[in-house]
Amino acid sequence: MADQFKGVINQLNKTCALMKIEHDELEILRKPDRVLEVSLPVLMDNGRIKVFDGYRVQYNNIRGPYKGGLRFHPAVSLDEIKCLAFWMTIKCAVADIPYGGSKGGVAVDVKKLSQGELERLTRAYTRGFADFIGPYRDIPAPDVYTNAQTMAWIMDEYSHIKGENTPAVVTGKPVEIGGSLGRDTATSLGGFFVLEQVLSKLKLAKNKISLAVQGFGNVGMNFAMTVYAAGYKIVAVSDSRGGIYDKNGLNIEKVLSHKQTTGSIIDFNGLKNITNEQLLELPVEVLVPAALENAIHEKNAGRIKAKVILEMGNGPTTPEAEAKLQKKGVLIVPDVLANAGGVIVSYFEWVQNLRHYYWEQAKVEGNLEKQMTNAFKKVWQTKQKQNCNLRTAAYLVAVERLVKALKVRGI
Ligand code: NAD
Secondary structure, eight states: OTTHHHHHHHHHHHHHHHTTOOOTTHHHHTSOSEEEEEEEEEEOTTSOEEEEEEEEEEEEOTTSSEEEEEEEOTTOOHHHHHHHHHHHHHHHHHHTOSOOEEEEEEOOOGGGSOHHHHHHHHHHHHHHHTTTOBTTTEEEEEOTTOOHHHHHHHHHHHHHHHTSOOGGGOSSOOGGGTOOTTSTTHHHHHHHHHHHHHHHHHTOOGGGOEEEEEOOSHHHHHHHHHHHHTTOEEEEEEETTEEEEOTTOOOHHHHHHHHHHHSSSSSOTTOOEEOHHHHHTSSOSEEEEOSOTTSBOHHHHTTOOOSEEEOOSSSOBOHHHHHHHHHTTOEEEOHHHHTTHHHHHHHHHHHHHHHTOOOOHHHHHHHHHHHHHHHHHHHHHHHHHHTOOHHHHHHHHHHHHHHHHHHHHOO
16 A cells, blocks of 8 residues: 555544644654665575665664564565554553664565575675664564564574674574574464453453454464464464355364465365455454454445454554444454564563573563553553543553653653
8 A cells, every 4th residue: 555654644643633642742753763775685596686675664762772573575665664663663662661663674475485595685684784773773573474583594694793692683583592482472472461351341251252363374373373272262264365264163273284284274174265355354253353454444344243353463454444443333452552462572582682591481471461461451541531442542652651751851
C-alpha cells in the first residue's frame, strides 16, 4: 500500500486531537530520526552478482537504543519499514522497556535463495549497516522470513568487524551464542497472557470460544501451539499457501508435523482447504491475524464475525477497517500491546548478554508475564478512564511516556 506511513501518522494525529494532547515534542514523533538505504551486492550461486536494496529506519531513541526486527520479504519497501519502525517506538514505550524503535528490511524472496545466498545477503546487510547498529545503538531481531540463524550470521559478521565477540548486537539468537531461553516463544506467550486477560474482562469462558489464526510462522505457529496446549479450540489456521478449517477444532501438534513434512499446513488430514480471506471471515469469537499488514481492510471488515481481534502480527488492520469494526462492537487488541512479548524478551536477552549471566526459562517467562500484565493493566485502565478504544489507549500511554522523556532530556 503506497504511503502507508502517511496513514500511520494520521492515526497518531487523530489520536492526539481526540485526546486533546498538544505538545511541541509530538512534532519529533511524526518523523523518523534517520532513514538509511544501502546497496547490498551478493555473489549468487551462478557466479553472478546481484545487488539488493537494504533498509534500516531508526525512528526514535529517546527512551533507549533503537530496537527493531529485520524483515526479508518481496514486498518490503521503505514506506513499510518506516511504519514498522514507528510501531516499534510505540510498542517499546507501551511495554515500558528502555528502548526506542527501528526496523530493517530487504526486498527479497528468500524461498528463491539457497542457504549460501541467504547467508551472504545477511552478511552483506550487516556490513552495510555496521556503523549504525550495535548494542547501544540499534539492535536488530528476527521478523518475517528471518530467524535465529539470521541473527547468528549478523552477530558473527558484526563481531568480526568490531574485533570482539558482541552477542548484544542482536536478539533472537540461538541459545548457544547468547540467545535467551524462551525468546522463540516469547511473542506468542505474551499474546497468550493478553488473550487470557481480555477474555476475563469480557467474561468469555475458554470452553465457549473458538479461534482462527492467520499465519503459521514464528508468531502464528507458536501462538497456536500455546493456546492449544492451554485447552482452547482452534478451528482454523493458514500460511502463505492457504488455510484449513475444522469447526470441531484442529489438533495443532499434528498440523505442525504436517507442515514440517510437507512445507505447508494445507491438504491436512482430508480437510477442505480455505483461502486466507475465508479464514478471516469465519464464525469465531477470536480472530488472530499473525501474518502481514493490511489483512483486514475496508472491503472485508463488514464480513468479519469475530468479537475480538488479537493483533499478533504488525499492522493487520487498516484504520478504515478499524472504524467499521468498532461500530460493530469488535474489540481490537492492538499489535503494539498484543505482540510486545517478543521485544520484552529481546530486552531480557540483551540484559543477559550485557551482564554475561543467563536466566532459567521460568525466570524469563515469569518476568514476561509481569511485564505484559502491567502493560495490559495500564492500557485497559486508560481505555476505561478516557472512554476510548484499546489502540488509542495504548498510543496515549506511549505518547505520554515518550513526551515525558523528550521534555526531561530537552532537545
Ligand atoms: P514468519 O516469517 O516466521 O512467519 C510468517 C507467516 O506468515 C508464515 O507462516 C507465512 O507462510 C505466512 N504468510 C506469509 N504471507 C502470507 C499471506 N499473504 N497470507 C497469510 N499468511 C502469510 O514471521 P513472524 O515472525 O511469525 O511474523 C509474523 C508477524 O508478526 C509479522 O507482522 C511480524 O512483524 C510480527 N511480529 C513478529 C515478532 C517476532 O518475534 N518474530 C514479534 C512481534 C511481531
